[in-house]
Amino acid sequence: MKEMNTFFLEIITPEKTFYRGRVESLDIPAIGGACTVLAGHQPMVFATEPGSIYIVENGKKREAFMSDGFIEVRPDETIVFSQAVEWPEEINERRAKEAKERAEEQLRRNRSAAEYRLNRMALQRAFARLRVKHHHNMTDE
Secondary structure, rough: OHHHHEEEEOOOOOOOOOEEEEEEEEEEEOOOOOEEEEEOOOOEEEEEEEEEEEEEEOOEEEEEEOOOHHHHEEEEEEEEEEEEEEEEHOOOOOHHHHHHHOOOHHHHHHOHHHHHHHHHHHHHHHHHHHHHHHHHHHOOO
């Protein structure tokens, strides 16, 4: 693989560096729509939302769950800051289902607009985790 077709990717959470290495592409859920980052991408900074990220390294595509965060893109380097990022095998399905149920219950109650937004984000994170876990389980069978 030619070095010029890759870029350096670093994904950082408050607890750890989730990923660090050269990749061919990154698909990431941005607010307003998904974004694909390739080598030589125009510099930009934007907010992300919970969902699946896809990292292509050495021709292999891997999926992971990512919570909300921010991304800084440069032509030869991309840095992602997120509250949580997990490979499918790291996702605790029981905990994700419990989080989904809690968020759904909170959304059913009449709350302030701020509480509604927070609970909606919690529900979005839980759904995204379960989607990644389910997709991983389907590909393992």
